[in-house]
Amino acid sequence: MEELIAVSLGLFAGTVTGIVPGAGVTVAMVIATPMLMGFDVTQLLLFYMALASMVQFTGTIPAVFLGVPGETNSLPAVIEGTKFNRRMMSQLAVGVSAVGSVLGSVIAVALTFLLLSFLIGHVSVFFSNNTKFYLYIFVIVFCVLVYNRGNVLINITLCLTGYALSLPGESDISSNIRYTLNIDDLEFGVPLMPVLIGFLIVPTLYKIYNDHQRVKQFKGNDVAFKKVLVYFMRCLPSSIRGSVIGYLCGFMPGVNTILATNTSYSVEKRLNRNSPGRQLVASETANNSGQFASMLPLLLIGIPITGSEVILYSLLVDAGWSPFQFDNVANNADMIFREIVPWFVLANLVGLLVAWPFAKQILRMFTASKKYVIISLAIFMIVLNTYLGIQDYRTVLYTICLIVFGCVGLLIRKHEPVPLIFMFILGNDIEAVFLRQMLI
Amino acid sequence: MKKTIIMLLSVLLVSIAKAETKQQITIINNGKAGGSYHARTQMYRDGLVAAGYEVDYEDVGKISQAVKIFKETDKPTIMVYSNNQVYKQDLFHTAENFIMLEYQQPLYVCQTNESKSKTSGLTVAHGKGYDTKLLNKVLGDDIILVPYKNSSAMLKGILGGDVDMMVNNQGMSLKYMESELGTCEPSNLLPTMQATVIGTNIDIKQMREVIFEITMDIPFLEYHNSRQLNRPSNTWENELTTVKNYEKQWQN
Numbered sequence: 001m002e003e004l005i006a007v008s009l010g011l012f013a014g015t016v017t018g019i020v021p022g023a024g025v026t027v028a029m030v031i032a033t034p035m036l037m038g039f040d041v042t043q044l045l046l047f048y049m050a051l052a053s054m055v056q057f058t059g060t061i062p063a064v065f066l067g068v069p070g071e072t073n074s075l076p077a078v079i080e081g082t083k084f085n086r087r088m089m090s091q092l093a094v095g096v097s098a099v100g101s102v103l104g105s106v107i108a109v110a111l112t113f114l115l116l117s118f119l120i121g122h123v124s125v126f127f128s129n130n131t132k133f134y135l136y137i138f139v140i141v142f143c144v145l146v147y148n149r150g151n152v153l154i155n156i157t158l159c160l161t162g163y164a165l166s167l168p169g170e171s172d173i174s175s176n177i178r179y180t181l182n183i184d185d186l187e188f189g190v191p192l193m194p195v196l197i198g199f200l201i202v203p204t205l206y207k208i209y210n211d212h213q214r215v216k217q218f219k220g221n222d223v224a225f226k227k228v229l230v231y232f233m234r235c236l237p238s239s240i241r242g243s244v245i246g247y248l249c250g251f252m253p254g255v256n257t258i259l260a261t262n263t264s265y266s267v268e269k270r271l272n273r274n275s276p277g278r279q280l281v282a283s284e285t286a287n288n289s290g291q292f293a294s295m296l297p298l299l300l301i302g303i304p305i306t307g308s309e310v311i312l313y314s315l316l317v318d319a320g321w322s323p324f325q326f327d328n329v330a331n332n333a334d335m336i337f338r339e340i341v342p343w344f345v346l347a348n349l350v351g352l353l354v355a356w357p358f359a360k361q362i363l364r365m366f367t368a369s370k371k372y373v374i375i376s377l378a379i380f381m382i383v384l385n386t387y388l389g390i391q392d393y394r395t396v397l398y399t400i401c402l403i404v405f406g407c408v409g410l411l412i413r414k415h416e417p418v419p420l421i422f423m424f425i426l427g428n429d430i431e432a433v434f435l436r437q438m439l440i
Numbered sequence: 441m442k443k444t445i446i447m448l449l450s451v452l453l454v455s456i457a458k459a460e461t462k463q464q465i466t467i468i469n470n471g472k473a474g475g476s477y478h479a480r481t482q483m484y485r486d487g488l489v490a491a492g493y494e495v496d497y498e499d500v501g502k503i504s505q506a507v508k509i510f511k512e513t514d515k516p517t518i519m520v521y522s523n524n525q526v527y528k529q530d531l532f533h534t535a536e537n538f539i540m541l542e543y544q545q546p547l548y549v550c551q552t553n554e555s556k557s558k559t560s561g562l563t564v565a566h567g568k569g570y571d572t573k574l575l576n577k578v579l580g581d582d583i584i585l586v587p588y589k590n591s592s593a594m595l596k597g598i599l600g601g602d603v604d605m606m607v608n609n610q611g612m613s614l615k616y617m618e619s620e621l622g623t624c625e626p627s628n629l630l631p632t633m634q635a636t637v638i639g640t641n642i643d644i645k646q647m648r649e650v651i652f653e654i655t656m657d658i659p660f661l662e663y664h665n666s667r668q669l670n671r672p673s674n675t676w677e678n679e680l681t682t683v684k685n686y687e688k689q690w691q692n
Contacts (some may be wrong), residue, residue, distance in 0.1 A: 128600035135676050170504075173587040175528055175569040188505055318472055318501070393505060432589060440563055440602055 006043035007343050008037070011350050014054020019061055020208060020373065025052050025308040025335035026421075027204055030196045031377070033315070034384060038067035041319050042339055048312045049295065049340055050347045053105065056257070058350035061359045064090045076265035076283035080276040085153045091359070095228035096277060097284040098355040100239045105348045107243035108250075108292035109341055116333050118317045133437040136430050139305070155419050162420035165190045166427025173432045185397040192314070193388050194398055195424055197381050198405020203413035205381075209374050228356070231277060238268050238278040239285045246286025250293025256306060260290025292344070299340070300332050307418050310425045354431045452642035462635060465642070466496040466517040470506030476611075476635070477503070480520045480542070482639070483663065487654030507531050510640060518639040518647065522633065523687040533683045537638040539648050541679040542655060543669035544634040546685075548613035549579070550624035565594040565606035571631075571690070575607060578629045598622070609633065611667055631689035634682075636671075648676055 009032075017028040028051055029036070064081030077097065084093035144155045159207060168179045171190035180186040232239070245267060246260035264286030265279055272278040298304050302321075304313040382402075389398030409417070423430070458627040467485050471477025478501075481520060487508055496515075510519050518539065526532045527653045563584045572585050573672040586603050588594040591612040598606045598616060608616070613624040637651050654660065655671075664671055672682070 129602045228506040
């Protein structure tokens with residue numbers, strides 16, 4: 001029953017998150033944090049899995065109907081979906097995307113099942129500081145080269161800012177308190193929530209508000225289920241190709257689903273230049289396949305590779321999860337197939353239902369009350385920050401940080417803040433790993 | 441009918457009177473879920489509730505912040521604690537705050553089978569709060585000390601082949617021995633960790649009796665037995681003397 005509640009809440013959060021343009025899994029995780037604090041490890045994993053899967057389904061809806069990306073990886077859906085929309089066939093586009101997404105998820109599960117023994121057999125590779133060292137170098141290089149359209153200077157500045165924010169308080173390698181600027185409350189470090197709200201949610205809400213001015217109408221005719229299936233069967237090879245490409249790209253830290261979608265889209269564009277349907281299906285299939293793969297490093301060995309997973313990771317540790325899972329890989333693998341996969345399949349079926357037959361109804365509901373959604377979210381964020389500040393006995397610091405980071409977040413709203421957040425959350429661990437690498 | 445009403449009223453009055461006499465106590469949770477501080481706090485909370493206390497549970501989750509609250513509070517408050525924290529947190533065991541010594545365990549020195557033939561340049565994993573001078577004194581000057589965040593991270597480090605040796609607590613050392621990749625020995629030269637319960641704004645002796653009874657209950661006995669924790673039960677005076685002596689070992 002508790003599992004069902006967690007999955008249902010995740011599905012609901014995923015539906016809303018996918019439909020709200022610009023909002024992503026990370027934002028949803030932040031918003032849901034107070035509720036998630038009461039969850040146990042399994043519930044947290046199920047909530048996240050349902051949320052992340054659902055977003056891949058519903059993110060397609062505003063992309064196709066409105067031309068607004070629901071998720072950062074919905075760009076191919078925007079480009080190709082618009083072509084369907086012009087021909088009043090947006091319902092078909094959403095339908096084949098949803099069916100493709102389910103297939104992508106199934107293929108991802110099958111690939112995991114096939115590769116699992118290989119992963120478990122070679123798990124000692126992941127035990128060492130050495131592995132983490134090179135993984136972190138890889139993540140940092142990706143942060144510097146990929147985000148903000150590859151603007152290295154901006155990305156380095158964001159990385160350094162994030163790292164600087166991670167410095168105050170106690171480090172992972174020494175019990176000495178540092179860089180507190182004589183502020184007692186900084187002994188426990190810069191609080192996470194104001195950083196997330198300030199740099200991530202404030203700019204997101206601003207963008208959603210501005211998008212609100214543009215969103216006026218959407219169009220499309222109802223399409224029969226059979227027609228969708230027939231159309232999808234024509235795109236089946238593209239869908240399978242997209243699943244495999246998406247799965248492999250899903251392991252890439254920091255960029256998994258974005259890389260999965262865009263790589264698959266690029267490949268399909270090369271192979272089937274004049275088929276928007278195949279390009280759309282391939283990219284949307286890759287999306288879901290990549291999403292499942294991206295969860296595996298965290299589920300198997302405890303290494304988060306996306307911003308939202310980092311938030312999940314800290315919640316998991318608070319709920320009693322061992323920060324490293326290297327010695328527990330066989331059990332974790334068993335847990336994935338026994339406890340996660342069945343719910344993952346269910347989440348995909350619900351995703352199919354929501355993203356396809358109910359797409360128009362859901363979108364209509366949201367566009368009618370979008371203004372209130374934005375206002376409610378803004379108020380909720382302020383209340384959440386204050387509540388967590390009180391819980392942490394640092395209300396003043398939380399408030400000041402929220403104001404400062406919110407203002408800076410607005411100023412840099414045109415830039416993706418992921419490098420900053422990644423370095424802020426993992427800065428201490430990266431520092432420790434690098435130091436140990438020099439010592440060993 | 442009259443009799444029934446009188447009986448019901450009597451029951452109600454007795455309940456109210458009983459509720460009014462319930463003693464209030466705050467218990468601060470200073471550890472994260474999954475850790476020993478957290479587990480022990482939960483058991484004490486449940487025990488206090490079962491003993492008829494009205495428990496106010498402060499879920500702080502960080503030892504340094506918990507100590508700050510413990511020092512500033514004017515309410516009857518208890519908290520689990522250990523002697524390895526006293527210098528770092530600047531909160532020592534005294535006659536005013538010491539309630540009970542719950543268990544003690546030595547630190548272990550573990551070494552991988554592969555490194556047994558190595559004579560110099562051994563890499564040694566240690567917790568970030570450990571006294572590095574003492575480690576050099578015990579293990580020699582030609583070792584390379586490698587700091588880790590906590591005991592769990594150290595275990596992964598040695599399992600992953602990062603280091604040749606580790607200085608770790610009893611639980612993680614026993615786990616390492618189970619892997620059969622190396623051996624561990626308890627050290628007489630390194631400090632002994634003692635887990636305690638401390639309190640403020642309360643009658644220490646009276647609370648000791650309650651706390652002692654809670655630790656004699658099944659959950660605590662199972663907790664101690666499963667982790668092979670040694671419980672040196674004694675008088676309050678003797679326990680305090682022992683704790684005060686042992687905590688000096690943790691001075692860096």
